[in-house]
Amino acid sequence: MPAPPADVADRLERLAAHAPAGGIDPEAVWTHGRRRQRVRLGAALASVVAVGLLGATATPSALRLVAPPVATTRDADPLVLPDRVREPGRWEPPFQRAPGPLTAIALSSEGYGWSRNPVWWGVSGVTGESRFLRLSDASSEIEHRPVLSADGTRLAYWLTGDTPETLPDPDDLRDDDMDPVVGVAVLDLRSGETRRWETGTPRGLSTHGIAWAGSVLWWSAGDWDDGSVVGSGSSTMVTRTWDTLTDRRQRAVRATTEVDFYAAGPAPDGFVDLSGRSVRTVTGIQPGPRARLDRHLREQDWSRPAVSPDGARIAGIEEPDPSVVLDGPQAVLVGDLQRVDRPAGPTVLRAIGGVEAEAVLGWRSEREVVVLTSVPGRRSLSVVDVETGDQEHLTDLSGAVNLPHFAADALAGDVVPAPDAPFAPDPRLVGFGLLVAAFAAWRVAVRVRGRREHA
């Protein structure tokens, strides 16, 4: 390019002479520049934080949207048992409205999502995967564990709600997130339909137990008395039955009010009612005749005596001293219930070889009982042959701090490989990662721009 022609430079020079005169105040410019710098810095940091927050809050919803629904099954399909029962991570997506039959249910050891409150989670009876359950009106206290029907298609839980009066709380024990129990509900896991039975309790219900006997739900609870306070009170228990096929709801007749189903273990088409050394099975709305055991069996929420599918045997954990609550391993005992009606005496319970366990959970077949065993760092379900004493590993409980409750039929189901946990990163980490990435990108952009402008 040649040197600037004189007339171009001259015309530009003459035009530039009409430019405004100076008068710019350096102090004002500097102050303005510093203020602008602070504003831009604040805006940039706010944007970085906003990106992080957006990532943190949107991640669970996004994962929920992309999470594939758990398959349901036909009624006739047997329940499966995963080879590893896993508590879902708190950010994993929940089941859909109708999760299908469940193999097990348990209370989470920590909160779900942003909530600190524990929630119930279940194991799909079709795929074996673990997910949280959406039971917004269910009590989430550990002693209010929902109960699965034997085939895993119905879930009964303690229903919470508002009451006309509120129990006084002098010791500030009340969990503000928890409403009192006002009844029970039954969730059809195949259809997602929920039916509720509220008693109209004035101050909430003191609960005693809940158990399935075929299609009949037994439950026992009583209104808190007028003088009760949170954490301490009295109530008069009322036992009720609810035939979920006919929807017939009734208070139990006098002869059945003594049913104790706090430690109701599984029995064919019903549950075991154990009280001390007295035992009977409850089928439908009718308790069977009582029998007597020659020894005490463990009678706790986590270990209940169980009757074999053919009704011939009862198995449980030996309880040497019923006045003391033990949770360590004790001998697994089994007795022949067909000998109960012998006038000669009580059912004789015998040890199965030297097998010890912490709990009996149910039966896998007519001669195999499922027990809970533990070694440090590992809890497992094992199958014990009550005739030979042979013991075989069934499934592991991984990360399940609270022992799940298994549907009776699930313990007889096929063992399948546990599905991998879905991708569900902690959104706080996602947000933090995005925050760091946005900050880094911003710094790189500033540096590149600075270099380019400075070149």
Add this chain to the structure above:
Amino acid sequence: MSTPEGFAEFVHARQGALLRTAYLLTGHAQDAEDLVQTTLVKVVPQWRRIRDNPEAYVRRTMVNANVSRWRRRRWREESTDVLPEPLADAPDHAELLAVRSALAALAPRQRAVLVLRYYEGLSEAEIAATLGIAPGTVKSQARDGLARLRQALPAHDGAEEGAGSLSR
């Protein structure tokens, strides 16, 4: 915070020259003042880094700010009532108005090329570095810009004939 050493001196010493360049870039006195103000405000955060040789950075910032300002204005609805800013009485009044109009008709980056080349006297390489474009682009933009000025402006009496001359 008080003004750091060198900034006030730079502003006092260079504001006249900056305003003249800005005036050629914008074609409007008020816009020129705004552009210089904006440029100096943008320079403040970088002052400590550039204080030893601020000229090139300030020039580049001003050209880029003018391009940004032009882009923003394109998206705004402009009033058609705005009258052209009059020039002070001058014997070459008509000619300078024509120069200003011709410059205003150019794209801002092309206008910047002409101003930096023929008013500031920068080399093609310096212009390329200032605008962040290739030297070849500088050359073609200058050639094209001159051609468009030729079409818009009357011939200058006694001007030299040449590739960059406005004379016909």
